[in-house]
Structures are given as C-alpha cells and as structure tokens.
Amino acid sequence: MSTGVLTTGWEPGVPAGDTIIRRFVLAYADRIAAMAARVGGRQKWVEGARMADLGSPFGYDNAVVVTRPLSEGEWPDVVAAADAFFPPHRWWVVLSVFPTPDLRAHGLLRVGHPPLMLRPPAPTPPPLPGLDVRAVEDATTLADFQAVLVAGYGLAEVGVPAIADLALAGSLLHLRVGYVDGTPVATAGAAVRHGIVEVDWVATLPQARRRGYGTAITAAVVDVAPDLPSVLIASDDGHAIYRRLGYLDLFRTTMWEHPPS
Incomplete structure (x- = not known):
C-alpha cells in the first residue's frame, strides 16, 4: 500500500490548472494585481493571500484574495497585513473561496456568501x-x-x-x-x-x-x-x-x- 500523501491542491508549486477553483483563485488574484500595475496602484503578496489597492472609492476594486485555505490562527496576521497595506480611509474587501472564521473582531463586516458559478x-x-x-x-x-x-x-x-x-x-x-x-x-x-x-x-x-x-x-x-x-x-x-x-x-x-x- 502506498504511504504517499495526496495533495490538497493548494500547496506551493501545484499547477494552476489542477482544478477549476484553483484556476479561478489564481486568475482573480493575478488580474487584480495586473489592474493595479496598469492604473498606478499597489500590490502585495503575503503568505496565503494577495492584495491589490487600485486607489478606488469602490471597495470591490481594492481586494484581498485568499489563495489557499488558512487556519484560524493565520487569519489575524492576514488581516493585520491588510490593515497595514490599505490606507485607513480605503474601502476594501476580502474574497475567500474557503470557509473563514468570524472576522468581526478584526474590524471587518460580513458582506455575504455569493455563489461561485461555472x-x-x-x-x-x-x-x-x-x-x-x-x-x-x-x-x-x-x-x-x-x-x-x-x-x-x-x-x-x-x-x-x-x-x-x-x-x-x-x-x-x-x-x-x-x-x-x-x-x-x-x-x-x-x-x-x-x-x-x-x-x-x-x-x-x-x-x-x-x-x-x-x-x-x-x-x-x-x-x-x-x-x-x-x-x-x-x-x-x-x-x-x-x-x-x-x-x-x-x-x-x-x-x-x-x-x-
């Protein structure tokens, strides 16, 4: 019997095309970063997330995209990094295809659970x-x-x-x-x-x-x-x-x- 560990699909180095969901997450993250570069905005990678600030008054233009499942203990660091990255007056959003803990204690408000469709x-x-x-x-x-x-x-x-x-x-x-x-x-x-x-x-x-x-x-x-x-x-x-x-x-x-x- 094989003792190898099956991939979760979210480890570093897993091909982008491993699943449709992985393609979507990476496509979304890369797209907002490319948009920021084109319009003079900013971007930042942190462990487990990608952030882009397009300097827009519309919050959905300024996003944190979660790029792999995060443990509950990792979330405070990601939110703190976002707080440090975005200006205090900026409206920004967090998008996760993975379950998240309750982030209200970190100053965030739940928008909801919009469906992902294929x-x-x-x-x-x-x-x-x-x-x-x-x-x-x-x-x-x-x-x-x-x-x-x-x-x-x-x-x-x-x-x-x-x-x-x-x-x-x-x-x-x-x-x-x-x-x-x-x-x-x-x-x-x-x-x-x-x-x-x-x-x-x-x-x-x-x-x-x-x-x-x-x-x-x-x-x-x-x-x-x-x-x-x-x-x-x-x-x-x-x-x-x-x-x-x-x-x-x-x-x-x-x-x-x-x-x-």
Whole structure:
C-alpha cells in the first residue's frame, strides 16, 4: 500500500490548472494585481493571500484574495497585513473561496456568501435583436461603460470605479457595452487567465431590466474565448440570469469588507 500523501491542491508549486477553483483563485488574484500595475496602484503578496489597492472609492476594486485555505490562527496576521497595506480611509474587501472564521473582531463586516458559478464551454444564444454590443476601445465607449456600471450598481455617491480606465481595456480586460437605439443600457467584462474566462462587471440600468440584456451582454463576454470554461461570482440579482445562460452553481464563497473610515 502506498504511504504517499495526496495533495490538497493548494500547496506551493501545484499547477494552476489542477482544478477549476484553483484556476479561478489564481486568475482573480493575478488580474487584480495586473489592474493595479496598469492604473498606478499597489500590490502585495503575503503568505496565503494577495492584495491589490487600485486607489478606488469602490471597495470591490481594492481586494484581498485568499489563495489557499488558512487556519484560524493565520487569519489575524492576514488581516493585520491588510490593515497595514490599505490606507485607513480605503474601502476594501476580502474574497475567500474557503470557509473563514468570524472576522468581526478584526474590524471587518460580513458582506455575504455569493455563489461561485461555472459554465462549461458551449454555444451561447444568438445575439439579442435590438441590442448593439460594442467593445470598449475609446473614451466614448469607456464613458458609456462607466455610466451604466455606476447607475447599475448604485455607485453615484461613491465615485468612479477604477475599471473606468482605458489602460485596462483591450489586452487585459475585455469590456463590452450594450446599446438600445444608441443609448447604453448594459455592461459586462471578462479577463482570460489560467485557462478560464473570468466574468465580472455585469450591470443593467434599472429601467432596462428583465428584457434579456443581462443575458445577452454576459454571453458576449463569454464569447471572447468560447472554447474555455467561464467562472463568475453571482449577485442575487444576476443569479437567475446566469442560470439561464447555462451556469452551474458550484458553492458559495465568503466575502468580508473593511468599510471606509
């Protein structure tokens, strides 16, 4: 009988492609670090986590991504490192695909447990009649992307997300805007890393919802690499949309936030 110890899949040196979940974690961590580098932000590796500060007023742009399971005794050091890394006034979040202890004693607030969803490679629905989907490639399309994202997420009083930067569009992020009769109504974006399409920034203007625009704009970014699986973290509003597009529920992640002071 073999006495070898099976890998957990999270030790140093395990290939990124070991599992879909490992691909997602590393893709997300690498993506936020690359975004920080492009927009003049900062990044830091600590044992078990990667941090990126994009200097954004929108907390989800400033993140700590947990890159392996942490014991309860390791969490205080990770949170302390994040506290030292981010400015005191910064709104930032912690994303973990692994269970976490209660971090309220460390000054964090629980956001919730959004579902992680997977869509295997498969044909997407045909383009939706009446929705003109365009790539963000100039100041005009970027401004439209920003306006829809801010309105769709209710960020008008928060400020401009870091995503609203042409330095990120094209080679790093694939951003799309959907127009109806020339008016921007929906957005979505994707990054392709570690053999997956990581989908994010899906938003539809409140007055344009329940017309299929969210499904169509998500399909458009899935199609940037149609032969790869796509993975996303779903909001409550978007959960049903993604299911209709063929996404499967894997499990719920955990998200904490450090609100701005």
